[in-house]
Amino acid sequence: MMDAQMSRLRAMGELEAVRTDIQGLTQTLEGLGLWQPSAGLKRSCNEALRILDRLAERFDRKLVVTLVGPSGSGKSTLLNALAGDDQLSPAGHRRPTTEHVVVFCRRADDAQQLVTHLGPDNVRIRASGAAEKLENVVLIDTPDTDSTHQERHLPIIHKAIAMSDVLVCVFDGENPKRRDHTDLLAPLVRLFSGENLVVAVNKCDRLDESELTATIMPEFQRYIREAWSVEPTAVVYVSARSRLRQPQWDEDARPRHARDQFDRLQRLIVETFNQSGFSVDRRLDNARNLRQYLQESVRGAAQMEQPHLEAAIRDMAAAKNEAMRQALSAFQDHDASLSAGINVRLYQQLAQRWLGPVGWLLALWTRILVLGTGIAALLRFGNPVRQLLGAVSAVRHFAESKKDVDAADRGTGTGTALHRYDSAIARTWPDIAENLIKGRFSTSVRDIQRAPGHGDAIGQQLSHIWNDALEEELARAGRKLSGGLLQLIFNLPVLAILSYAGWLTVVAFFGGTILGSDFFLHAFWAVVLVLFLCFFLLQGVIRLAAGKHRLTRRVFSRVRETAARQRDLPDSPVWEQAHAVLALGV
Numbered sequence: 192m193m194d195a196q197m198s199r200l201r202a203m204g205e206l207e208a209v210r211t212d213i214q215g216l217t218q219t220l221e222g223l224g225l226w227q228p229s230a231g232l233k234r235s236c237n238e239a240l241r242i243l244d245r246l247a248e249r250f251d252r253k254l255v256v257t258l259v260g261p262s263g264s265g266k267s268t269l270l271n272a273l274a275g276d277d278q279l280s281p282a283g284h285r286r287p288t289t290e291h292v293v294v295f296c297r298r299a300d301d302a303q304q305l306v307t308h309l310g311p312d313n314v315r316i317r318a319s320g321a322a323e324k325l326e327n328v329v330l331i332d333t334p335d336t337d338s339t340h341q342e343r344h345l346p347i348i349h350k351a352i353a354m355s356d357v358l359v360c361v362f363d364g365e366n367p368k369r370r371d372h373t374d375l376l377a378p379l380v381r382l383f384s385g386e387n388l389v390v391a392v393n394k395c396d397r398l399d400e401s402e403l404t405a406t407i408m409p410e411f412q413r414y415i416r417e418a419w420s421v422e423p424t425a426v427v428y429v430s431a432r433s434r435l436r437q438p439q440w441d442e443d444a445r446p447r448h449a450r451d452q453f454d455r456l457q458r459l460i461v462e463t464f465n466q467s468g469f470s471v472d473r474r475l476d477n478a479r480n481l482r483q484y485l486q487e488s489v490r491g492a493a494q495m496e497q498p499h500l501e502a503a504i505r506d507m508a509a510a511k512n513e514a515m516r517q518a519l520s521a522f523q524d525h526d527a528s529l530s531a532g533i534n535v536r537l538y539q540q541l542a543q544r545w546l547g548p549v550g551w552l553l554a555l556w557t558r559i560l561v562l563g564t565g566i567a568a569l570l571r572f573g574n575p576v577r578q579l580l581g582a583v584s585a586v587r588h589f590a591e592s593k594k595d596v597d598a599a600d601r602g603t604g605t606g607t608a609l610h611r612y613d614s615a616i617a618r619t620w621p622d623i624a625e626n627l628i629k630g631r632f633s634t635s636v637r638d639i640q641r642a643p644g645h646g647d648a649i650g651q652q653l654s655h656i657w658n659d660a661l662e663e664e665l666a667r668a669g670r671k672l673s674g675g676l677l678q679l680i681f682n683l684p685v686l687a688i689l690s691y692a693g694w695l696t697v698v699a700f701f702g703g704t705i706l707g708s709d710f711f712l713h714a715f716w717a718v719v720l721v722l723f724l725c726f727f728l729l730q731g732v733i734r735l736a737a738g739k740h741r742l743t744r745r746v747f748s749r750v751r752e753t754a755a756r757q758r759d760l761p762d763s764p765v766w767e768q769a770h771a772v773l774a775l776g777v
């Protein structure tokens with residue numbers, strides 16, 4: 192008893208794990224709205240989750256074995272033969288014969304779940320003493336499919352199958368390889384693991400005995416394996432009608448022989464399936480099979496897109512880099528004030544690092560730069576982001592408003608830069624979009640607004656790269672130009688004069704002599720002149736080492752390098768989903 196409970200608990204746990212996996216898959220698919228197959232796959236996942244719900248509900252209940260197959264193949268006759276009651280499910284030539292799901296079970300409440308989910312009108316319960324051998328199994332016959340009531344019957348059949356554990360697929364032996372029948376069953380069969388599938392070729396009494404065993408059955412077995420890509424637990428030939436209590440053969444259509452495998456089928460149901468505890472394993476098999484089937488479907492669909500999406504991703508990255516390059520070159524060409532701004536920032540760096548009289552003068556000079564000519568450049572340069580974003584939105588509305596484009600064109604290099612960026616993307620986008628569409632992306636990707644990097648995102652990315660590069664270059668130049676030795680050399684002359692004048696003053700003071708004001712005026716000018724001289728020299732050195740154009744060029748080349756290295760295109764659904772679909776294929 193304990194063992195049974197433990198194994199049941201373990202099974203419930205595994206069922207939950209399967210459920211979580213399928214839910215994860217559904218969530219992934221939900222994020223792939225642009226990839227068209229995702230809708231259908233998501234539907235399958237949801238359907239599978241519903242089946243798992245049913246399965247969890249009936250975990251403790253009897254194994255549900257369902258007969259399915261084309262109309263007239265002999266499902267009802269087979270059920271009657273298995274039940275040992277000729278009248279259990281209506282069979283015959285006049286269509287429709289079976290209009291309801293017929294449930295053969297021991298007690299009426301064995302069929303309760305079916306009644307609840309299919310509706311009482313669609314279920315006929317045949318609780319019978321004849322079912323005494325079926326301790327743990329419920330047998331179901333399904334309604335006709337190709338009758339006038341097909342519309343009404345098909346949903347019932349689907350629902351019944353979703354609540355089944357084992358499928359017995361019945362084929363008409365006189366014409367077993369009917370494509371439409373195998374195709375009709377194919378999507379339903381996929382819900383079951385091979386272990387839980389039985390194929391019965393009925394009416395074998397109509398076929399020549401030796402042909403049946405030597406040719407028909409082996410060929411049929413191969414055919415089924417190919418059509419459904421599954422290995423059923425048994426493929427048997429039966430003559431259901433011969434096994435009725437009263438077969439009532441027509442005189443002109445008596446059986447051609449008495450050979451069949453009905454007993455094997457019956458044993459399978461009454462002995463194997465009927466074992467207690469058997470249902471838990473069967474159900475887990477089905478659940479695992481369902482998960483595997485969904486995972487394979489998703490992987491298979493994603494793999495089909497691989498070459499197209501890989502090409503699209505490669506081209507997107509290349510297009511972005513090329514567009515970035517063009518944008519940056521325009522930026523560089525046009526904006527001379529940028530260099531002035533960079534120059535001011537360099538002086539700010541140095542002012543912070545330098546000590547001594549030259550350091551004070553540097554700080555003063557930086558102030559003057561900022562307040563004077565520098566201020567406009569600093570603002571414009573200090574916030575390229577705002578300029579970029581303004582230009583982006585201007586260019587983005589290209590189609591709607593010529594006025595905005597004119598404004599962008601009239602603007603500085605940044606406007607042209609973004610314009611160049613967008614037109615570079617616009618040139619390459621149609622080809623990329625076609626590749627995406629070949630990878631079954633929605634045709635809405637043709638819209639240029641879908642192109643990665645189109646719009647604000649690229650402005651932000653650019654400003655990010657820009658600011659990083661600028662800070663690094665400035666820090667580097669600042670460090671190089673603030674070495675201790677350099678500071679010492681340039682401060683030394685002023686310090687020497689200061690010390691000398693100080694020395695003379697102090698010595699004179701203690702000698703009792705008071706120096707005249709001429710001395711101090713002279714000393715002051717000597718200090719000022721030398722300080723200015725040193726500062727001019729230092730400016731020369733700064734210009735040589737990090738001339739403003741040189742520094743600007745450095746920043747640009749660093750920006751360009753970083754931009755080329757950037758592989759990701761942030762906030763772009765197309766880019767992200769193309770990657771996600773590729774990842775599903777591995």
Ligand SMILES: Nc1nc2c(ncn2[C@@H]2O[C@H](COP(=O)(O)OP(=O)(O)O)[C@@H](O)[C@H]2O)c(=O)[nH]1
Nearest residue numbers: 262263264265266267268282283394430431432
């Ligand atoms: N010769 C022969 N006829 C059968 C056999 N099984 C069923 N039939 C006949 O095929 C017809 C359709 O059977 P039925 O059970 O109603 O098929 P269903 O639509 O699949 O339920 C009936 O006339 C049956 O008597 C069989 O094993 N041999």
Ligand SMILES: [Mg+2]
Nearest residue numbers: 266267288289
């Ligand atoms: Mg029937």
